[in-house]
Amino acid sequence: MEPNVYILILLIIIILVGSACCSGVEAAFLAVNSIRILELASKQKPKSSANQLLKLRKHLGRTLTVITITNNGFNIIGSLLLGVYGALIIKSSLGLTLFSIAFYVLVVLLGEVLPKALGTRFSLQIAMFSVPILRMLNSLMRPFLLLIEQLFPVITAENEISTDEAEIRQMAKIGSQKGFIEADEAEMILKVFQLNDLKAKDLMIPRVSAPSLDGSSNLDEISKLIISNNSPWWVVLGDKVDKIQGIAKRENLLTSLIKGENKKLISELCDPVDYIPEMIKVDKLLTRFDKDHKGVKVVVDEFGGFVGIIGSEAVLSVLAGWWKE
Known part of the structure; x- marks a missing residue:
């Protein structure tokens, strides 16, 4: 085999490997779970690979621009060089046509389809591995990137990691179906969101009861x-009317009874009242309970009138699934 043929084969390998790496890394960055990256970054040092990956993922537009420029360098410039060099070696027009078709098939299969499938499958590992190279390319292309960002400001937009209630609900359902979290854990997550839809007046014991x-x-x-x-x-x-002196715990009353404090007035044995508005959301109400008598709240209306009482067990009944509308 002539030396020129070796050079041709080497050029093909360089183009295919370069294109495959760019395609795989691009797919990995688009498929990688941002929450997973954030979790890893929180456990590592600021300059760790996970934190660097988080920064690259945050500026996703810039990162994809670097990958695209590099990928097109291999695919376009490499293909032009390969075409010129191939024409010098392959004298037959039919042979050059067949060579071009074969190279196109190789680029599609080995340079695009397979790498992107692998990049999607092993997104976190590939993204982490590519961090040092992407940072180096980012530095080398910095002047060109600044020019592109001036022409297309949308590239500079930061990709913030965020989610909402609907996504968390869906993730909990999927996690339960796939067996990653227990079914009762998924149910508990869904019930936590229900607390924001309920108010104290929905769970309280009415005044008459x-x-x-x-x-x-x-x-x-x-x-x-x-x-x-x-x-x-x-x-x-x-x-x-509506004059509440306090909250008396049965345990304290029985203790006083055993001690022989029979003549004490109930008003002397009660604890201060903690008032809450009837329209307070239950998730906010949950944070106001503690271990003593204040686990019982007196619910008042907009005029300060006594309308009911509510204990921490009412909120917990929602989480446990005992409460029914």
Whole structure:
């Protein structure tokens, strides 16, 4: 085989490999999961490959421009050189035509189709591996890129990583169907979003059904009631409409009863009230509960009138799937 033929074969290999690498990296950058990159970057040092990949992915327009320029360099300039050199070696017009067709098939299959399939399949690994080369090409092409970005400002747009409720819902369903997360975990995720659609008035115990005590009564007078009734807490009412003196926990009342504090007024044994508006969203309400009596909230209307009570268990019942509309 003549030396010229070796050069021709080497030129074909360079063009195919260069085109394949560019096509594979382009597919990888378009297919790679941004959330996965962000997760890896958060666990590594600022100058790690994952963080550098995150920066390249953030400026996706610029990164794809670098890949496109490089890819066209191999495909266009390489093909022109190959055509000229092939014409010098292959004297027959029929042979040159067959050579051109064969090279076209090789470029399509080995330079585009197969690399893009692999780039999509192994997107994260290929994208991570290509980071140093892309950074170098980015630096070398910097003046040309600045010129292109002046002509086409859309390239400079940052590709922010974001999602919304609909996407998270869909991802939870897909994750459950594929077996990546448990079915009950997916259900819990969906129910968390339901909290934003509910208000305190939807879950509260109405005023007429709320357990209540007269604040002017002493412990001895209501002892039978608190022993026989299992309500964990009581609203302590005053002598006026909507006058609430506090919240009494059954546990505290029973403790005082055992200690012999029978003559103490209920108003002396109750804790301060935590008021919430009836229109508050349940997801915001959840953050206001704590471990003491404030796990019970008194719900008021727009005029400050007592309309009901709500406990943390009402919110948890939504998450657990017990609550029904």
